[in-house]
Amino acid sequence: MPTDTTAGLINQRLTREAFVSLCGSLAGVPFVKVVVVRASGTVHFINANRYRFHSDYIAEQILNLSSDQLDETLDQFNQEVYHSPERRFLLATLGRHKSRNGRYLFTLETVEVDSMGRELISELYHAVSLLTDRRLRLFFKPNNHLQEQEADSVPVVTASALFAETDFLALNPGNVVGRLRIFETEEQFRQNRESLEWYDIILMDRVPDDIPRLSGIVNSGHTTPLSHTNVLAGGWQIPNAVQLGIRERVTEQGLDQQWVRYQVDNEADSITLEPTEPPSTLPRKPSWAVHQVRLEQPDSETATITPLSGLRLNDRFRYGTKAANLGELVHLLENGSKRLVGYYQIPRPPRENLLPHLGEFLGAESTLDSLLSAAQSFLRERVRIPKGLAVPFSFQRQFLESSPTIQQTIGKLKMALQLEAREVDSLCVTLQNLIRRTRIPDHLREQIDEQITRHLLGVSSFVVRSSSNAEDLEEFSAAGVYESINHVTTADKLFESIKKVWASLLSPRSTRLRQEVGISLDESYMGVIIQEEVRSEIGGVMVTTNPTNRNDFRNVYLNASVKSVENIVGGTELPIQYLFNTVEGGGRTLSLGDSEVDLSPEQLKILSELAYAGRLFQSHFSPDYTFSWPMDIEWLANSEGLYILQLRPYAK
Numbered sequence: 335m336p337t338d339t340t341a342g343l344i345n346q347r348l349t350r351e352a353f354v355s356l357c358g359s360l361a362g363v364p365f366v367k368v369v370v371v372r373a374s375g376t377v378h379f380i381n382a383n384r385y386r387f388h389s390d391y392i393a394e395q396i397l398n399l400s401s402d403q404l405d406e407t408l409d410q411f412n413q414e415v416y417h418s419p420e421r422r423f424l425l426a427t428l429g430r431h432k433s434r435n436g437r438y439l440f441t442l443e444t445v446e447v448d449s450m451g452r453e454l455i456s457e458l459y460h461a462v463s464l465l466t467d468r469r470l471r472l473f474f475k476p477n478n479h480l481q482e483q484e485a486d487s488v489p490v491v492t493a494s495a496l497f498a499e500t501d502f503l504a505l506n507p508g509n510v511v512g513r514l515r516i517f518e519t520e521e522q523f524r525q526n527r528e529s530l531e532w533y534d535i536i537l538m539d540r541v542p543d544d545i546p547r548l549s550g551i552v553n554s555g556h557t558t559p560l561s562h563t564n565v566l567a568g569g570w571q572i573p574n575a576v577q578l579g580i581r582e583r584v585t586e587q588g589l590d591q592q593w594v595r596y597q598v599d600n601e602a603d604s605i606t607l608e609p610t611e612p613p614s615t616l617p618r619k620p621s622w623a624v625h626q627v628r629l630e631q632p633d634s635e636t637a638t639i640t641p642l643s644g645l646r647l648n649d650r651f652r653y654g655t656k657a658a659n660l661g662e663l664v665h666l667l668e669n670g671s672k673r674l675v676g677y678y679q680i681p682r683p684p685r686e687n688l689l690p691h692l693g694e695f696l697g698a699e700s701t702l703d704s705l706l707s708a709a710q711s712f713l714r715e716r717v718r719i720p721k722g723l724a725v726p727f728s729f730q731r732q733f734l735e736s737s738p739t740i741q742q743t744i745g746k747l748k749m750a751l752q753l754e755a756r757e758v759d760s761l762c763v764t765l766q767n768l769i770r771r772t773r774i775p776d777h778l779r780e781q782i783d784e785q786i787t788r789h790l791l792g793v794s795s796f797v798v799r800s801s802s803n804a805e806d807l808e809e810f811s812a813a814g815v816y817e818s819i820n821h822v823t824t825a826d827k828l829f830e831s832i833k834k835v836w837a838s839l840l841s842p843r844s845t846r847l848r849q850e851v852g853i854s855l856d857e858s859y860m861g862v863i864i865q866e867e868v869r870s871e872i873g874g875v876m877v878t879t880n881p882t883n884r885n886d887f888r889n890v891y892l893n894a895s896v897k898s899v900e901n902i903v904g905g906t907e908l909p910i911q912y913l914f915n916t917v918e919g920g921g922r923t924l925s926l927g928d929s930e931v932d933l934s935p936e937q938l939k940i941l942s943e944l945a946y947a948g949r950l951f952q953s954h955f956s957p958d959y960t961f962s963w964p965m966d967i968e969w970l971a972n973s974e975g976l977y978i979l980q981l982r983p984y985a986k
Contacts, residue, residue: 717947
C-alpha cells in the first residue's frame with residue numbers, strides 16, 4: 335500500500351486503502367490527482383500529500399526534470415495539456431463523494447479551463463474506470479459548459495446534481511463561542527428578535543435578512559451566498575454555513591439556548607457545533623461589535639436634482655453612495671478609464687501575465703493601450719445603465735424640517751438612543767408613519783415633477799431606490815436594510831414611494847444597526863434614485879470573487895433568475911448559481927436552485943460577458959492599487975444588453 339512518501343500508484347487498481355493513503359481534501363471532498371500518459375495508456379494516481387500540482391509530478395516522475403525546469407516553460411506546457419487535441423497527457427482529479435443516502439461515488443473531472451472534447455473525455459474516463467474501486471460508480475463531472483455538451487458518451491453527474499446532494503456548504507469560515515438560538519419559523523424568530531444578543535448564534539432553515547449583529551449563522555436549508563443575510567455575515571466576518579439536517583440533531587442534544595463552540599472550515603465536510611461550559615463572564619466582544627464607522631461629512635444644503643449621468647464618486651456626500659456609484663459608472667462607459675484593466679496588470683501566480691488572456695477575450699493585442707481601448711468599446715457596446723435622476727439629501731432635510739411634529743419626534747428618538755431606552759423601536763415606527771402621512775411641500779414636489787418631465791418623459795414604470803450615505807461602504811454594507819420600490823406607475827405613487835424610501839432611514843432595524851457601529855442620526859441622510867424600470871428576461875447578482883475560495887483569482891460567482899432579483903437577495907428563491915472564469919474563459923453551473931432547467935447557451939454567453947465586465951468594473955472602482963477588492967453587482971439582461979442596477983464593495 336502507498337505511504338506518505340510514495341510518489342503515486344502506476345497502473346495498479348486504486349483500492350479503498352490506496353485512495354485513503356494518497357488523497358488530499360478540498361472543501362471536505364477527498365481527492366486524488368490523475369495523469370494518463372496517452373502514448374502508453376499508463377494511468378498514474380498521484381500522492382496529493384507530496385505533489386501539489388500535476389505538473390510537479392509529471393516533471394519529476396515522467397519527464398525526469400525538476401519542477402523549476404518545467405516552470406520555465408509552464409505556459410507552453412499548460413497550453414498543450416489543457417487545449418491541444420494532440421496533448422501527451424490527460425490531467426484530471428478523482429473525487430469521492432457521499433450522497434445523502436450514505437452511498438459513495440467517484441467523480442472524474444478536469445480543471446475548468448480544459449477544452450477537452452468528446453473523444454478525449456471518453457479516453458480519460460475509460461482509462462481510469464479500469465482501475466477504480468468497482469464498488470463505487472464512476473461519473474465524469476463536467477467543469478465547464480462546453481464539457482457538458484461534449485460528455486455524452488460516458489456516465490455524467492453535473493455539479494448542480496452534486497450540489498443538490500451536498501449537505502454542507504461553508505459560506506464564511508470562522509470559529510466562535512456563543513449561545514445557540516434555534517428558531518423553527520420566521521414568525522418565532524420575529525417574536526423573539528428583541529431578546530437576541532451580540533453573542534448569539536442563530537440556527538434556522540433559512541436565516542432572514544433582518545438579523546441584528548450577532549456571532550454566527552447556521553442555515554439548515556440551502557441558501558445562496560449572495561442573499562442579503564449572507565452578505566451581512568461576510569461584512570461582520572462571522573461564521574456562516576449551510577448544514578442540512580443539523581437542526582434535528584442539535585435539538586435532540588438539547589443545545590437550544592446553550593453555549594456552544596461553532597466552527598466553519600472550508601476544508602471540513604461539516605460544521606463543528608459542540609456544547610461548552612457557559613462563561614463566568616461574557617466573552618470579549620469581537621471586532622465587529624466594537625468597531626466604530628466614521629462617515630465623511632455629508633452635504634445636505636446645496637445640491638439639486640440631477641440626472642445620474644451628472645454624478646461622480648465624490649458626489650456621494652450629497653446623493654448617497656448608490657447614486658454616486660451609478661453616476662461614476664455612466665462616466666466610465668462614456669469616457670473610459672486608465673484603471674480599467676488594472677486587475678489584469680497584476681501578476682497572479684501561477685499566471686504571471688494575465689493581459690494576453692484579456693486580449694484573447696476582447697480580440698485585441700496585449701498592449702496596454704490596445705486593451706484599454708478594446709475594454710472601453712466592449713463595455714460601451716454591452717452595458718447599459720437605466721436612465722434616472724438622483725434626489726439629493728437636501729430634499730430629505732427640507733421635507734423633515736417642514737413638519738414640526740416630525741422634528742419633535744426626531745428629538746425624542748435622539749434622546750432615547752443616547753439613553754439606550756426601550757422606546758427606540760416605537761419612536762422609529764411612529765416617525766416612519768409620520769413621514770408616510772406628511773405631504774411633501776409643493777416646492778419640492780414641483781421640482782421633482784419638473785425634472786422627471788424633463789429627463790424621464792414617456793417612462794411608464796419607475797423604480798424608486800434608496801441611496802444613503804450610510805450604506806454600501808467598505809466597513810458597513812447595510813445590504814437590504816433600506817427600501818426600494820418597484821413598479822411605480824403614477825405620480826401619486828411615485829411621491830408615496832419617495833417618502834417610503836426616506837422613512838426607511840428611520841426604521842428600527844436600520845437605526846439600531848447604525849447606532850451599533852457609531853453612526854449617529856445626525857450624520858445619516860437618505861437620497862433617492864428615480865429610474866426607468868427595465869423589462870428583462872433574466873436578472874440576478876454577481877460578486878467578482880469566488881465566495882467559497884477567496885484565493886481563486888480566476889472565477890466570479892454569479893446568481894441568475896428568470897423571476898426577480900429581489901427574490902434572490904431577499905433569500906426567498908434559490909437562484910441558478912454559476913462560476914465564470916475571467917482569465918481563460920468559460921463557465922460552469924454549480925446549482926440549478928429552484929429552477930428545473932439551465933439557461934440557454936445564448937443566455938450563458940451573456941453571463942460570460944457580464945463576468946468580464948464585472949472584472950473591469952472592479953478595476954476602476956478598486957480603492958487600492960492591487961485591484962483585488964471585489965464588487966457586488968445587481969444586474970438585468972434583455973435583448974438590448976446588460977443593465978447594471980447597482981454596484982458596491984463586497985466584503986473581502
